[in-house]
Amino acid sequence: MREPLILRMLSALDARTRLGVAGFLAVALLLVPVLHLALPADSAFHVSTYAITLLGKIMCYAIVAVAMDLIWGYGGILSLGHGIFFALGGYAFGMYLMRQIGRDGSYQSDLPDFMVFLDWKELPWYWTGSDSFLWVALLVVLVPALVAFVFGYFAFRSRIKGVYFSIITQALTYAAMLLFFRNETGFGGNNGFTDFKRVLGYTITSSETRLVLFGLTATVLAFTFMFARWLVASKYGRVLTAIRDAESRVMFIGYDPLWFKLFIWTLSAVLCGIAGALYVPQVGIINPSEMSVANSIEIAIWVAVGGRGTLIGPIVGAFVVNLAKSWFTVSFPEYWLFFLGLLFIVVTLMLPQGLVGLWKTAWKTLRGAQGAKA
Amino acid sequence: MSARDVMRKIIGIEIDETSQFGYPARQRMLDVSHNVILYLDDITVSFDGFKALNKLNLMIDAGELRCIIGPNGAGKTTMMDVITGKTRPDSGTAFFGQTIDLTKLSEPQIAHTGIGRKFQKPTIFEQHSVFENLELAMTADKRALTTLAAWLRDDDRDRIADTLRQIRLDGEADRPAGLLSHGQKQWLEIGMLLMQEPKLLLLDEPVAGMTDDETMRTAELFVSLAGKHSLVVVEHDMAFVKALGGKVTVLHEGSVLAEGELDAVQNDQRVIEVYLGR
Numbered sequence A: 001m002r003e004p005l006i007l008r009m010l011s012a013l014d015a016r017t018r019l020g021v022a023g024f025l026a027v028a029l030l031l032v033p034v035l036h037l038a039l040p041a042d043s044a045f046h047v048s049t050y051a052i053t054l055l056g057k058i059m060c061y062a063i064v065a066v067a068m069d070l071i072w073g074y075g076g077i078l079s080l081g082h083g084i085f086f087a088l089g090g091y092a093f094g095m096y097l098m099r100q101i102g103r104d105g106s107y108q109s110d111l112p113d114f115m116v117f118l119d120w121k122e123l124p125w126y127w128t129g130s131d132s133f134l135w136v137a138l139l140v141v142l143v144p145a146l147v148a149f150v151f152g153y154f155a156f157r158s159r160i161k162g163v164y165f166s167i168i169t170q171a172l173t174y175a176a177m178l179l180f181f182r183n184e185t186g187f188g189g190n191n192g193f194t195d196f197k198r199v200l201g202y203t204i205t206s207s208e209t210r211l212v213l214f215g216l217t218a219t220v221l222a223f224t225f226m227f228a229r230w231l232v233a234s235k236y237g238r239v240l241t242a243i244r245d246a247e248s249r250v251m252f253i254g255y256d257p258l259w260f261k262l263f264i265w266t267l268s269a270v271l272c273g274i275a276g277a278l279y280v281p282q283v284g285i286i287n288p289s290e291m292s293v294a295n296s297i298e299i300a301i302w303v304a305v306g307g308r309g310t311l312i313g314p315i316v317g318a319f320v321v322n323l324a325k326s327w328f329t330v331s332f333p334e335y336w337l338f339f340l341g342l343l344f345i346v347v348t349l350m351l352p353q354g355l356v357g358l359w360k361t362a363w364k365t366l367r368g369a370q371g372a373k374a
Numbered sequence B: 001m002s003a004r005d006v007m008r009k010i011i012g013i014e015i016d017e018t019s020q021f022g023y024p025a026r027q028r029m030l031d032v033s034h035n036v037i038l039y040l041d042d043i044t045v046s047f048d049g050f051k052a053l054n055k056l057n058l059m060i061d062a063g064e065l066r067c068i069i070g071p072n073g074a075g076k077t078t079m080m081d082v083i084t085g086k087t088r089p090d091s092g093t094a095f096f097g098q099t100i101d102l103t104k105l106s107e108p109q110i111a112h113t114g115i116g117r118k119f120q121k122p123t124i125f126e127q128h129s130v131f132e133n134l135e136l137a138m139t140a141d142k143r144a145l146t147t148l149a150a151w152l153r154d155d156d157r158d159r160i161a162d163t164l165r166q167i168r169l170d171g172e173a174d175r176p177a178g179l180l181s182h183g184q185k186q187w188l189e190i191g192m193l194l195m196q197e198p199k200l201l202l203l204d205e206p207v208a209g210m211t212d213d214e215t216m217r218t219a220e221l222f223v224s225l226a227g228k229h230s231l232v233v234v235e236h237d238m239a240f241v242k243a244l245g246g247k248v249t250v251l252h253e254g255s256v257l258a259e260g261e262l263d264a265v266q267n268d269q270r271v272i273e274v275y276l277g278r
Helices: A005-011 A015-037 A049-074 A083-100 A113-117 A133-157 A162-181 A207-233 A235-245 A247-252 A257-283 A293-306 A312-331 A333-350 A354-373 B003-011 B076-084 B107-113 B130-137 B144-148 B154-166 B182-195 B212-225 B238-244 B262-266 B269-276
Strands: B036-047 B050-061 B065-069 B091-096 B115-118 B200-204 B230-234 B247-252 B255-260
Touching: A005 A207, A015 A049, A015 A207, A049 A207, A049 A235, A049 A257, A049 A293, A049 A312, A083 A133, A083 A162, A083 A257, A083 A293, A133 A162, A133 A257, A162 A293, A207 A235, A207 A257, A207 A312, A235 A247, A235 A257, A235 B130, A235 B144, A247 A257, A247 B107, A257 B144, A293 A312, A293 A333, A293 A354, A312 A333, A312 A354, B036 B076, B036 B230, B050 B076, B050 B230, B050 B255, B065 B212, B065 B238, B076 B107, B076 B115, B076 B200, B076 B230, B107 B115, B115 B182, B130 B154, B130 B182, B154 B182, B182 B200, B182 B212, B212 B230, B212 B238, B247 B262, B255 B262, B255 B269, B262 B269
Parallel strands: B065 B230, B065 B247, B115 B200, B200 B230
Antiparallel strands: B036 B050, B036 B091, B247 B255
C-alpha cells in the first residue's frame, strides 16, 4: 500500500515551498492572533479587525485564483463565469447563517426577514435542513459540484472549446445572477443575505470568531495549494497539460478528454464553493452581484497578473490586485476600473508570465550578473 | 447513458463493454481469424458535395506492411480519419478484424482496440519531456481517476527505456520534446505509437523532413515491426516505399486506382497518368 495522500502531497513539494507553507501557516495561525489580541489597539504592531477581515477576504479570493489556475493554466479552459460557483457556495452557507439569526431579526420571526417582508408563511422546500451546519456544509460542496458537472458534461461532450466555452460560462453566471435577483427565487433578491449574528452559536463579529475564520481560511488556502501542486505533478496533471497542448493526440493514444476535463472542472468549482462559504461569514454579506460577469473576469485577471500555470502566481496576483483595489477604491474610487484595465493590458502585452515570470527573469539576470563578476 | 453509467465512470470501477460513451479498460477482443485485420467496404465521405472518399474498398492482412500513395486530395488522410473515428462515413462499413465496427466507436475507444495513428505533422506534447511523452502513450488504464492514482513501476521504466533506445532518443529522455529536431519528433511520435502496443499502425508521411539516413533507418524499423504488427504507411517518398517493399495501393479521387507490387504499379498506365507522370 502506498503512503496516505497527505504525505504524498508533502513529498511532492520541494524544501523551499514546504518552508514557505509552514511559515505562512505560522503567521496566520499564531502571529496574527497574538498581534490582534495581545497588543493594545494603538500599538504600531497591532493587527486591526479591518486588516483581518480584508486579508481573510483576499485569502478566499486566492483559493478561487488557484482553482482558476488549475483549469486555465493547466487545463487550457478559460472560464469567465467562475463567480457562479463562488456565489453558490456562499449562498449555501448563507442560508445557515440566516437561520442562525433565529428570532433576533427585525421582525422577530423564525423566518428570515426578507421572507416575512414578502409575506411568506413558511420556508421553501429547498431551505429544508438549512439550520443544520453539517447539511449546509455538504451543500457547499455538492451544489457547485452538481452545477459544474452537468454544465461541464454537456459542454465538453459537445467539444466546445476556447472562446466559445468562455462565452457560455459568462452566459451561465449572468443567467444565474438574474435568477437570484428575483425575490421569488427565495434567496433575498437583490439584497441577498446579510445581518448575520452567529455561526455555530458564536457571535460572528467577536474577535475570536473572526480569528478562527481567518485561520480556517488560511489553512484551506494552504491545503488547496499543496493539493494542486500534487495534482499537477501527477500523471493526471501531465495528461491534463497534454490535452491543453495537443488534444487530438491525447484522444488517439486512448484518453477520453471529456472525463479529464470534467474532473478538474468540477474540482475547481468545489474549491470556489468552499472559498465562497468562508467568504460570507467574514464579509457579512452575499448578494447576486457576486455572480456578475465583471467579478468573474476579475478572477481571470488575478491569475494573469500573478502568472498562470504556476499556482503560486495566482495567489500573489489575488493579493496584489485586491490590495491595490482596496487602496484605490478608498483614495481614487473613480480611477479603479481604468487602473484594472491598464493592468490587464500591461500584463498581457509585456508580462505574459505575470509577476512570477518577472521575478524569475529578474532573479536569473541578477544571478547572471553576479556570475559574470565572479 | 444512464446516471449510473456516469457515476460508475467517475468512480472508475468496472465499465460496461457495450457502453457507447465509455471505453473498456481491457481491450476489445480483436478477431483476425480470417487473417484480415482491416476491412473498408464501399466507404463514401463527402464534404459539401465534394467526395473525399468515393466507394473506397480496402483490405489489409494481419501482419502486412501496406503503402498507400496517391496525389494530394486523393483521400489518404480522410481514410485515416475514418479508420480512427475522427470522421464518420456517409455510407459503407469499416471493420477492425471480424467483429469491431469502427464507425460506432469514439477516437479513444478505437485507440483502445489497438489502432495507433501518427499524424502528418508530428504531433507530440512539446512541453513534456521525451520520457513523459512515452509515459503518457504507454498502455495503461487510461480513465481519469485511475490516472490520478497511477505511478510508474520498474518494468514500466524498463519498457520506456527500451523504446527510447529503439527510436534512438535515449540521450534525450529529459529534454522537452519541443526542442527536438523535426526528424527526432517524427521518431518520438513513432515511439509513442509503439508504447501503445497497437495491432495496426497508421502512419501518415512518417519520414517527411527526415534526412536520407534517418529515412532508411525508419524503413528498417517498420520492416522489423511488420509481422507482429500491421502497418499502413502513407508516403510520397518513392525511395522509402521501395525500401519498405510491401504491397502498394494507389488512391485517386477517393477510390483505389491500382494495387500490387511497386514495380507493377509504377508501370500501370493509369497510375502514370494521374500521379507518377506529373
